[in-house]
Amino acid sequence: MKSTVNSARRGFLWKAGAALSAPLALVAASGDARAAGTHDAARARLTELEDVNAIRELMRRYVRHVNAGAHDEAAALFAEPARTDTRFARAFAADPAGGEDAIEIAASGTTATGCLHCTAEIETPIEPVTPLVAMARAQGGGVLKRTDRGTLEAAYVKRDGTWKIERITFRAA
Amino acid sequence: MSATRYPQEQMHRIKYTKLTGAQISAKLAAVAGPTSSSPLSDAFAGESLKIVTDGGLTLSYRFSSANKLTVSENDGKAVQAGYGALTLDHVALLSHLVPGTQRGYHVIVDRDTNLATVFEVWFSGYEDNREVQRQIHYGYVEQPGKPAPTARHSITNRIEGKGFYWQQDNGIETIEYYPTVLYSNFVELTRLGGELSFCGPSDYIKIDDDLYIYSRVECEMSGTMTLYVLDANRAEQVGVRLGFGASDALEYYVFRGRGEWLGQIAQFEPFGDVGTTIALGNRQVPQAKGGRPVYRPMKTNPAMSKPDLEAAIAKTTSLFAEKNPMAGNKLPISEYLKGKELTLRYDGWLALEYRFDDVQKLRWRREGEAAWHEERYESWEAAPGVVMFGHLMSGAPDHDACSIVMDFDQALVTCLHGTMGTPYMANEAAVKTRFGVIEMKGLVPPKYRRHQYTDELVGSAITWNYSPGLTSMHLYSTPHSLSWIIFLENGSGGLEWSGPASYVKIRDELYFAYWLEEACNGTLGTILINLRTMHDSGVGYHAGPEGLRLSSIGAHARLAGRFDVLKYFST
Numbered sequence: 001m002k003s004t005v006n007s008a009r010r011g012f013l014w015k016a017g018a019a020l021s022a023p024l025a026l027v028a029a030s031g032d033a034r035a036a037g038t039h040d041a042a043r044a045r046l047t048e049l050e051d052v053n054a055i056r057e058l059m060r061r062y063v064r065h066v067n068a069g070a071h072d073e074a075a076a077l078f079a080e081p082a083r084t085d086t087r088f089a090r091a092f093a094a095d096p097a098g099g100e101d102a103i104e105i106a107a108s109g110t111t112a113t114g115c116l117h118c119t120a121e122i123e124t125p126i127e128p129v130t131p132l133v134a135m136a137r138a139q140g141g142g143v144l145k146r147t148d149r150g151t152l153e154a155a156y157v158k159r160d161g162t163w164k165i166e167r168i169t170f171r172a173a
Numbered sequence: 174m175s176a177t178r179y180p181q182e183q184m185h186r187i188k189y190t191k192l193t194g195a196q197i198s199a200k201l202a203a204v205a206g207p208t209s210s211s212p213l214s215d216a217f218a219g220e221s222l223k224i225v226t227d228g229g230l231t232l233s234y235r236f237s238s239a240n241k242l243t244v245s246e247n248d249g250k251a252v253q254a255g256y257g258a259l260t261l262d263h264v265a266l267l268s269h270l271v272p273g274t275q276r277g278y279h280v281i282v283d284r285d286t287n288l289a290t291v292f293e294v295w296f297s298g299y300e301d302n303r304e305v306q307r308q309i310h311y312g313y314v315e316q317p318g319k320p321a322p323t324a325r326h327s328i329t330n331r332i333e334g335k336g337f338y339w340q341q342d343n344g345i346e347t348i349e350y351y352p353t354v355l356y357s358n359f360v361e362l363t364r365l366g367g368e369l370s371f372c373g374p375s376d377y378i379k380i381d382d383d384l385y386i387y388s389r390v391e392c393e394m395s396g397t398m399t400l401y402v403l404d405a406n407r408a409e410q411v412g413v414r415l416g417f418g419a420s421d422a423l424e425y426y427v428f429r430g431r432g433e434w435l436g437q438i439a440q441f442e443p444f445g446d447v448g449t450t451i452a453l454g455n456r457q458v459p460q461a462k463g464g465r466p467v468y469r470p471m472k473t474n475p476a477m478s479k480p481d482l483e484a485a486i487a488k489t490t491s492l493f494a495e496k497n498p499m500a501g502n503k504l505p506i507s508e509y510l511k512g513k514e515l516t517l518r519y520d521g522w523l524a525l526e527y528r529f530d531d532v533q534k535l536r537w538r539r540e541g542e543a544a545w546h547e548e549r550y551e552s553w554e555a556a557p558g559v560v561m562f563g564h565l566m567s568g569a570p571d572h573d574a575c576s577i578v579m580d581f582d583q584a585l586v587t588c589l590h591g592t593m594g595t596p597y598m599a600n601e602a603a604v605k606t607r608f609g610v611i612e613m614k615g616l617v618p619p620k621y622r623r624h625q626y627t628d629e630l631v632g633s634a635i636t637w638n639y640s641p642g643l644t645s646m647h648l649y650s651t652p653h654s655l656s657w658i659i660f661l662e663n664g665s666g667g668l669e670w671s672g673p674a675s676y677v678k679i680r681d682e683l684y685f686a687y688w689l690e691e692a693c694n695g696t697l698g699t700i701l702i703n704l705r706t707m708h709d710s711g712v713g714y715h716a717g718p719e720g721l722r723l724s725s726i727g728a729h730a731r732l733a734g735r736f737d738v739l740k741y742f743s744t
Contacts, residue, residue: 069454090454126498126642130724131694131715133498133643134473136659139355139466139667140454144642 052103054163055112055156062165067091069140079157079164089170090121095149109158111166116152120170121145148172177744179366180419184394185692186597187419194297197275200423201296206240206255207268207413210342211429214258215239216265216284224280224289225321226312232278232291242269244278257427259411261402264384268413268427279400279413281386283326287314290326290378290386292400294415298463303417304396307388308463309376326386329379330354330448330665332405336435336736339410341428348741349387350656351377352438352634352648353666354448355466357389358656359399360741367742370650372669374467377448383407391416392467397424408432438634438648438734441664452663468668470693474717479599482716486572486593489720492549492565493533501640503727504553504710508532509560515616516540517577517586519609520623525575535564551725553701553710556683558582561701563712565723574723576699576712578677578685584611584618587677589687589699591714593721600717601695604687606675627678628652630686632736635702636660637709637728646733647688649676652742655688700726707731 058077065074066086074086098117105112123143126133136142150172157166180187217236224232233245239258245251256269263285270277279292291310298306311325336350348360348367357375360367371394378386380402388400401412410430418424442448451458458464477485510529518524524540532552536545552562558581566573571592579586588607595601606626610618630649638644646658646666655674661667674688682704690696700711711726 126640128494128496128498130497130499130713131474131690131696132639132645132657132659134694135468135657135668135670136643138468138473139659139661140452141659141662141667142643143454 047109048105051105051109051112051158051163055103055114058156058163058165059114059116059152059154062086062168063092077165079159079166088122090123090143090145092116092118092120092152095119098149098151111158112156112163114152114154114156116154117150118152119147119149120152120172121147122170177366178363179368180364183365183369184361184371184391185369187394189301189303189395189417189419190421191301192303192417192421194275194302196421197296197302197417200417200421201270201275202272204255204270204423204425206270206425207257207415208426209257209259209428210426211259213239213427214260214265216260217242217258217267222282223315224282224291224312225315226289226291226310227325228310230291230293230310230312232280244269244271246271257413259427259429261404261409261411261429262384264380264402264411266402266411266413266427268415270425277415279388279415281326281380281402282314283380283384286324287316287322288312288324288326288380289314290380292388293463294398301396304392305390305398305416306463307376307390307398309378326378326380327449328354328451329377329385330440330442330446331379331382332377332385332387333448333666334438334440334734335405336438336738337403337408337432338435338738338741339430339432341410341412341430343426343428345428346741348435348650348738350435350648350650350736351375351387352646352656353658353669354451354661355665355667356468356658356669357387358648358650358669358671359389360651362741367651369654369673370648370656370671372468372656372671374465393469393471395419401428401430405434408434435736435738436632436734438736439731441636441660441666441733443663446663446665448665452661452665454662466668468670470670470690474600474694476598477600477718479594481718482593482599485718486716486721490565491720491722491724493551493723493725497724498640498643499713500725500727501643502638502708502729503725504555504708506532507552507554507560509554510535510552510562513613515611515613517579517588517609518612518618519586519588519607522590522605522607522609537564537566551712553727555701555703555708555710556680556705559679559683559701561685561710561712563699563714563723563725572716572721574697574712574714576687576714578624578679578701579611580624580679581611581616583622584613584616585609585622585624585679586611587624587679587685589685589697591697591699593714593716595691597692598695601691602689602697602714602716604689604697604699606677606687624677624679624685627676627684628739628742629678630676630684630702631742632738634733634735636731636733638731639726639728649674649686652676655686657688698726702730704730704732 075081075084078084103114154168155166243251254269258267268279275296293308346362350358360370373389375389397416401410403410528536548564550564563576574591576589590605608623636646648656656671658669677685684702687699697714700709707730713724
């Protein structure tokens with residue numbers, strides 16, 4: 001069993017400070033509906049909303065760090081930072097023409113998936129590394145850039161009460 | 174006897190002593206303050222002032238005379254120190270060390286606006302203790318009863334692209350180019366004879382539209398800092414120099430200088446970008462105090478032993494590899510030479526016989542030699558009747574390579590003859606320029622005429638776009654050196670380095686140049702520059718841990734301007 005929380009607005013991640021105030025539409029499974037009105041269901045729904053908001057904030061921080069080039073800080077948001085390379089994209093930005101963003105919390109409440117519509121500035125390292133390319137890399141260059149529309153697709157895991165990114169990929173539209 | 178003082182070694186070859194912290198402390202303790210060839214300013218004598226900076230540093234001064242002060246850092250205990258101050262119009266520069274420490278301050282005060290910029294400087298902050306570190310603090314002079322000003326001096330690109338000749342009051346003459354927002358390029362005319370230019374990480378700070386603060390540190394060399402306030406209109410400067418020279422003696426003096434404006438080359442930032450930030454792409458500014466991008470070529474490209482290099486070359490030798498970002502815009506491979514038989518007879522060197530069996534396959538042999546040597550080559554017709562080609566000389570003891578320009582209209586040839594290994598490094602190329610003639614059926618070469626060295630490019634700046642995402646700029650900084658500049662993502666000039674170079678004129682607007690990335694990655698770059706088509710073709714020659722590589726070069730050019738500088742190099 002899992003539930004899906006969609007944003008009422010597109011591009012919810014790009015609205016700074018809206019984590020707790022953005023209206024949400026809860027698309028509940030039938031089992032949840034039967035439990036509606038009960039104390040447990042209310043608690044479950046609250047937990048779910050808190051999880052969604054935590055993941056949204058996690059993703060905001062991820063995007064903010066990547067956009068700032070703070071890759072160590074971005075990697076620290078992952079369940080396994082040491083095995084993470086966040087440099088596959090230089091920056092993410094809202095895609096006004098993209099679809100609805102979504103976060104799905106698994107029934108266990110310890111894993112989740114997310115889908116964020118965005119444009120990504122992709123950097124491909126120039127190869128092979130000649131002396132000039134090496135020098136360019138030393139100042140943040142030495143890459144080919146392009147901008148793609150698509151979705152950031154992520155899996156999350158809750159560790160010690162904190163949501164972490166398990167993996168994340170950008171899928172071009 | 175020569176009037177020009179050439180050094181035993183140029184700066185990039187000097188083995189500067191790794192001074193210990195104790196040695197530095199002892200040398201600093203021995204001086205009372207900066208010396209000066211000009212009378213020191215008494216502008217501050219008898220005054221007190223407190224400088225407040227945005228990062229929290231405060232400096233409270235009492236100036237008892239023109240060379241004695243007490244300073245309190247962050248309202249701490251006041252200490253006495255010697256200082257020197259000089260003024261330039263409404264700006265005053267003062268400099269002092271903090272006794273008992275390896276620290277000091279260079280302070281620039283605008284007495285009209287009360288804005289102040291403080292360079293906190295220190296030794297022993299990097300693995301090479303002698304390299305001066307700096308942290309810039311922006312602030313103001315506190316005025317009792319008045320609110321703090323909101324404006325600040327700030328970094329700028331408004332001085333990027335300028336160049337000046339300077340003569341300090343102690344007779345030291347330099348040429349200084351500011352082609353990037355991170356680095357600068359300087360030629361020591363007096364100290365080193367002006368043969369080569371050198372580069373150092375630099376700061377450019379705007380005081381107003383006339384006045385700027387410039388600083389550089391000779392990183393990877395002596396570590397000396399030069400800082401001055403300059404007036405771009407009047408070509409005047411007041412500054413300070415702090416560091417240890419080749420003999421390890423402390424240089425600490427303030428100076429006044431006058432100069433000449435040498436010109437303005439192009440800037441490539443978007444219109445409206447005045448450089449209040451530096452676009453470092455996905456690279457963060459180093460977080461250490463005073464951190465900034467510094468190109469450290471010898472750390473990136475360590476020297477190899479001859480056996481290690483030979484082993485690497487035996488393992489991998491790459492000839493004109495297809496995938497090469499330096500050749501994304503190369504000229505088409507020429508068929509001009511296919512089927513030709515000729516001899517290239519060089520003055521005072523070899524005569525080499527060639528058989529061009531195919532578009533990329535040749536045979537060569539020394540005149541009188543029985544056996545032929547087969548090589549892979551590439552060639553490009555850079556101008557009608559002018560063909561450039563390159564090849565290795567298989568079996569030669571120093572992995573010799575030839576980069577050759579032949580002018581079939583004049584029956585002239587010039588070869589840049591590269592060899593691998595110098596007295597300094599095994600993985601560093603050396604080069605000799607060989608002039609000669611083409612001997613071929615139907616071609617009568619001249620008896621006396623040859624291609625000639627030229628100064629026609631000196632002072633020019635040309636951008637080179639090698640392939641998408643990879644563009645550099647050459648600044649032909651002296652008749653014997655060339656600097657290369659990598660652009661930041663917003664088009665600002667970024668990191669820069671420099672090496673020995675020379676220029677040969679092939680025809681009008683057609684030049685054969687080389688540069689050596691000495692004490693760096695050891696590459697020999699050779700290019701034939703066509704200023705009519707704004708295109709080059711060339712051959713790169715490099716050896717290192719990954720083996721030996723002979724590769725093509727090809728880029729589109731744009732003229733970025735020219736400094737009027739040649740007269741300073743005339744003998």
